[in-house]
Amino acid sequence: MRWRAYWVAPLLLAACAVAGPPGHASLPPSTFIIVRHAEKAVDGSTDPPLAAAGVGRARGLARRLADTPLVAVFSTSLRRTRETARPSAVLHGVPVTTYDPAMPAPAFAAQLRASHPTGTVLVVSHSNTVPAIASALCDCRADPLGENDYGAIYTVRMQRDGTGVLEPGRQSPP
Numbered sequence: 197m198r199w200r201a202y203w204v205a206p207l208l209l210a211a212c213a214v215a216g217p218p219g220h221a222s223l224p225p226s227t228f229i230i231v232r233h234a235e236k237a238v239d240g241s242t243d244p245p246l247a248a249a250g251v252g253r254a255r256g257l258a259r260r261l262a263d264t265p266l267v268a269v270f271s272t273s274l275r276r277t278r279e280t281a282r283p284s285a286v287l288h289g290v291p292v293t294t295y296d297p298a299m300p301a302p303a304f305a306a307q308l309r310a311s312h313p314t315g316t317v318l319v320v321s322h323s324n325t326v327p328a329i330a331s332a333l334c335d336c337r338a339d340p341l342g343e344n345d346y347g348a349i350y351t352v353r354m355q356r357d358g359t360g361v362l363e364p365g366r367q368s369p370p
Contacts, residue, residue, distance in 0.1 A: 223314040225354035229264075230319045230330045231257065231367065233265050233276040246279045252370030253346060258283035260367065266290055267315030270308075272297045272322065281320040297325050305332035309354070326350060334360030 234250030234257075246254060252265060257280070266288040271281040273294045281292045295304060319329060323341040330338035330350035341348055351363040 225356055226309070226312045227316045227354065228308060228312075228319060228330075228333050228352045228360075229261070229316065229351070230326050230333075230350040231280070232323050232326050232341055232346055232348060233274070233280040233320055234370070238274040240300055243275045244263065250280065250346070250370045252274065253367060254280045254283050256368050256370055258287045261318065262287060264316050266318055268293060268317045269320070270295050270317065271320045276323075277320045277322070281318065283347055284318055294302050297321060301325065301328035301332040305329060308333065330362060334362040336360070336362050338362060362363065 234253035235247045236250060237244045239245075247316075257336050260264050261284050266284060267290065269281050269285040269288070269290055270279040271292050271294055278292055278294075285292045299307075308319070313357040319326075321329060323343060323345065326348070327338040327340050327350070330352055333352040333354075338350055339348075347367045347369065349365045349367050351365060352360045353363065
């Protein structure tokens with residue numbers, strides 16, 4: 197009977213080696229929520245703040261994401277994107293990380309996937325970059341945004357095999 201004990205330890209070690217260390221493998225893959233900044237004020241400047249409707253939409257986005265555990269929030273450096281991102285970031289206790297919207301969407305998507313293999317990430321951008329970011333994340337086609345479309349929301353859920361699934365949706369009006 198004593199010889200059986202010699203088999204138990206190696207079998208347990210082999211099982212642990214196959215399973216790997218605890219960590220990301222047991223967590224669900226990442227989800228990316230990509231939105232355009234909310235309605236901007238028309239003040240003649242190149243970096244306008246949000247209009248009253250935009251402030252309402254940004255707060256509505258934060259309410260919508262209240263039960264979604266955000267691990268990161270990204271925004272361009274422009275005031276309207278930062279102001280759109282801020283309520284969600286504050287609610288979840290994460291900083292707003294700025295990124296360069298001139299970075300090619302595939303490079304930004306690769307950076308997002310590499311730095312956030314799990315968790316939910318909010319990205320606030322512009323009408324001309326949101327669809328490209330969503331498309332790069334899912335390797336699929338995201339519909340373009342019109343100049344006055346502030347309500348689109350693109351959710352890309354990454355799968356365990358590394359592919360992304362795009363779920364287009366709408367935000368509630370402010």
